Amino acid sequence: MFCRRFSWFIRIFVAVAIFTGFCHPVPVTESYTGVTLHTLTTDNLESLTVGRVQEAEKATAVDLGALLDAGDGAVVTLLAGDTWLVAHRAVLAARSPVFADMFRRVTVEGSSSQLVLSDTEGPVLRQVLAYLYTLQVPQLPNMAPKLLVAADVYGLSVLKAHCEQQVVAQLSVETAAAAGVIAIRHSANRLKQAAVAFIKAHLLRVMATQGWAEAVVNDPQTVVELTHLIAETPTDTMDLSGEEKGKMLIAAAKEGSVSKVRTLLVVGADVEAKDENQQNPLHWAAARGHVEVARRLLEDEADVNARDRWQNTPLHQAAWNGHAPVVRLLAASFANHDASDESGNTPLHDAARRGHADAATALLEAGADREVRNDNGDTPLDLAKRNNHQRLVDILGSS
Template sequence: MLGRNACWFIRIFVAVVICSGYSHPVSVTESLTVGLVQEAEEATAVDLGALLDAGDDAVVTLLAGDARLVAHRAVLAARSPVFADMFRSVTLEASSSQLVLSDTEGPVLRQVLAYLYTLQVPELPSMAPKLLVAADVYGLSVLKAHCEQQVVAQLSVETAAAAGVIAIRHSANRLKQAAVAFIKAHLLHVMATQGWAEAVVNDPQTVVELVRLIAETPTDTRNLSGKEKGKMLVAAAEEGSVSKVRTLLAAGADVEAMDENHQNALHWAAGLGHVEVVRLLLEEGADVNARDRWRNTPLHQAAWNDDATVVRLLAASFADCNARDDTGNTPLHDAARRGQADAATALLEAGADREVRNYDGDTPLDLAERNNHEWLIDILGSS
């Protein structure tokens, strides 16, 4: 018996030496906490002497896919709280010489075992995401932290979606923050990748959470050009996000920045009925009578979409109620043509001229009659 136990001791010693020969030393960087480093140091103190008295129960065969890997129970239990719980529990697996690990691929498990024996992190960037998952599954916080570093270092438009999903599912906070910031900065490119499509199909609930985090993350504007800030301001106004508009304006975005059709943030906010964004933009000095490519003002946009609240807000800020677009139509013409009774009423209350004619000679009433908007005909026809 003593000879057999000594043989097992020699085997574990040889295994440690062999594993340490092909793994790179742990590189402790500033991003790892002192606690994690201490944990790694304390974990090296596995009592190998315990293997001498373990007898026939010293080893267990781990089955992962087609892989069959033999390891020492004492090492697994000392390094992984999850394995320790497995061996302590009164189950078939705990007393068996075989343990089936269906959630871990063979090559990944092999690297996990190499780490458990040597505490040296494999430098395998391509395997880092799967190794991170395994590290979380088996409670290996130091390995998990190093894998996070590796995944963060190789974030790209192709990998960001998968990295974000992994980070959320496995509570990898550093990776989550990095992935969310990366996706937010390259949103359209990331969403056009196969990786994003696969994430949506395979894990839609996590993608919903990822999108929520992206939407709630403040935009980092420190390294953006003035043109980029302007584009983002217009997009934020279109979205109706008061917080984003305020952040971008505070960061120096031009309140008069325009898109390719010369529509600025106020045009978009007014046309889509984002009242609080309209209010904020006006407070920040936006030109209430700005013109787009077709010489429409924000008031034209609000009238076209029948937003009486925005019409009144713009009118109170001295918007020109009789401004003409490139066809001579005023906001009241647009409301009349579209049958927008609430907007037309608000415009008339603000002093819009019901008799003004466009370049075709039509009054707002003419357009209402031509389009059979009976209620508007009554409003515009009354004196």
């Protein structure tokens, strides 16, 4: 009885919190939802998956000939609950970076022919293995949420994107809460956009379901984050065109507003929106030194090596303006630290020319080439000397 009363108390509290954050009431109409889900599914999810399928298939190609005469170590037994599955190490390692890392650690710690996977149910693991061998996405809508989680756990981005698409296609008042929780916990950003829009359009009906009550009891922190996203998403932004959302996202990145950036991404703003100079939101966050905005954009898969009309990357912008924390963030996100702009200047050239010692140090720590020459034949050290930046001369001149 206490749990039931507590659950209803939480529902009422969340409802009040959400309604106080709304700008306008949202009419509950199936036509609104249909338009929203169609847009998200077609424009966002499919563009994510289709463009990557060939790349993923090429990158994960396995030389099956390597399995011949590989001996007893060729296979491994995977244990998930009561399910035992036998698979080839080479296939699993080639398809999944997580399995590859598991096998490396097992080799270091001592040979083992068994792996216990306590976080994955047997039937789900069976479908994951089927995908790893065939690269064919299972068409099992009822299992899609669990497959999405497993795909995230094992680093299978293409399978994860397809599962997002399946979960979005079957959003309902009964499943929306669970879908929103999964989306937040596993950084499924397209699903998060769809779930937030759906819940906001059907708020009272969703909160009256058993699924919402279970989410509140089982994962209250994530539900609180979900409600914040719902409350922070103004209704009027949902109806804007893609171009308008993109312009607003660029403006929010310039401003450094993490909350605005998060809201616009939730309602479907294109993280790769470009201005008249082909600069995207990440370019502007880097140029202005807004490290948390840059982090949020990267979480939404912003292209860390995007180019503007002068062939500058976000790392060029951060280095030119001396924003060392952003330089470190971008470098940690696999930015190309030796990318050249239209004049052959790398980010290190820019930091040296402008006298930004901390940014230059961060680039060198990331592995930037101090000997690279631009189109004029200058190294970063040459530019530091020419502009009388003695600290940079000392840094770049030391080996």
